[in-house]
Amino acid sequence: MPFRNRAAIKEFILKHVAERSGATLPNDVPDSFDLLEQGIIDSLGLVDLVAAIEAASGVEIDLSAIPLDELTVVGALATCVDKAVVAARSGDTTKATCKQ
Amino acid sequence: MKNAGTVELLCDSVKWIEEVPRVALLVYASMPGYFDVLFAGTNGTLLELSTWIQRPGSVFSHERVRVVRQEAIVVGVTVELPHHELTQRQRNDSSWLLQHSNAAQRRNLATNAELLRAVAPPPCDGAYYLRCLAVDENRRGLGLGHQLMSACVSNAINGGFNSLHLDVRADNAAAVALYRHHGFAQVGETIVPAAKWHTIHMVREGLSGEI
Numbered sequence: 324m325p326f327r328n329r330a331a332i333k334e335f336i337l338k339h340v341a342e343r344s345g346a347t348l349p350n351d352v353p354d355s356f357d358l359l360e361q362g363i364i365d366s367l368g369l370v371d372l373v374a375a376i377e378a379a380s381g382v383e384i385d386l387s388a389i390p391l392d393e394l395t396v397v398g399a400l401a402t403c404v405d406k407a408v409v410a411a412r413s414g415d416t417t418k419a420t421c422k423q
Numbered sequence: 424m425k426n427a428g429t430v431e432l433l434c435d436s437v438k439w440i441e442e443v444p445r446v447a448l449l450v451y452a453s454m455p456g457y458f459d460v461l462f463a464g465t466n467g468t469l470l471e472l473s474t475w476i477q478r479p480g481s482v483f484s485h486e487r488v489r490v491v492r493q494e495a496i497v498v499g500v501t502v503e504l505p506h507h508e509l510t511q512r513q514r515n516d517s518s519w520l521l522q523h524s525n526a527a528q529r530r531n532l533a534t535n536a537e538l539l540r541a542v543a544p545p546p547c548d549g550a551y552y553l554r555c556l557a558v559d560e561n562r563r564g565l566g567l568g569h570q571l572m573s574a575c576v577s578n579a580i581n582g583g584f585n586s587l588h589l590d591v592r593a594d595n596a597a598a599v600a601l602y603r604h605h606g607f608a609q610v611g612e613t614i615v616p617a618a619k620w621h622t623i624h625m626v627r628e629g630l631s632g633e634i
Contacts, residue, residue, distance in 0.1 A: 359514065365513075365540070366510075366513045366514045366516070366517035366518075367517060367532070367536045367539055367540055368536075369517055369518075369521065370517055370520060370521060370529055370532045370533055370536070371532075371533040371536055373521055373529055374526070374529040374530050374532070374533035375533070377526045377529065377530075378530070383525065383526040384526075386521050386522050387522045387523075391515070391518040391522075394518055394521060395514075
């Protein structure tokens with residue numbers, strides 16, 4: 324199920340972490356929302372989230388270009404994944420980076 | 424005890440880098456199932472653990488490894504850290520894993536998250552954690568475990584921490600006896616049947632009254 328756009332990726336992220344954590348998230352989660360800082364996921368939950376995104380998108384995501392402290396921020400992660408999905412779609416590879 | 428040294432930080436020795444493979448072997452032996460899952464699909468569990476020991480900011484970093492040597496050889500280790508460092512170091516390690524793993528490795532980690540969490544208790548205020556205590560199997564029965572444990576308790580007390588926490592495999596009777604001898608009581612357990620994993624969570628409370 325390839326993601327249509329960045330908004331769909333953000334929606335997937337929020338739905339996945341809400342299901343796993345049982346937490347009720349605000350209706351309009353800002354891009355600056357940090358899942359770890361807010362106690363929605365733990366550090367292993369982040370690995371689980373990325374694995375779920377990769378399974379849903381069919382794209383292996385290279386996260387080496389995203390700063391470590393931004394990995395758990397919803398907007399930054401969604402943008403990163405979006406770039407990777409777009410790159411994979413336009414290229415001939417299933418592994419994509421989220422480099423600028 | 425023959426030529427037993429004091430317990431000190433690994434990196435206090437100028438030759439600590441050369442000792443990393445041996446330290447990795449001892450740390451690995453304390454929880455092989457955990458590290459086998461954590462580093463599945465890498466170039467090798469011991470090689471990867473050695474990298475983590477050399478990496479600043481890791482839970483298992485040389486910054487947090489303490490050792491005791493006999494005849495200039497590392498024969499026992501502890502990995503211990505205050506609660507306020509645990510979350511940040513776990514986050515560092517997870518970020519590092521994300522950036523140095525492939526999709527298959529990440530799937531494996533996600534599948535085994537329950538086991539990995541079982542040995543990564545959430546931090547609580549005022550706590551000090553003993554994440555690992557291991558003694559060379561050829562040097563057991565010489566009091567090294569007691570020496571390492573006593574040093575850890577002193578570190579916790581001197582650091583102003585009120586409680587000392589640890590997890591131990593339920594079938595490691597010698598270790599459980601050692602911890603009980605040092606005043607620890609069982610406060611919980613974690614059982615992950617699929618991984619044949621059973622650990623006991625033990626705590627020694629009231630350290631601040633022992634200064």
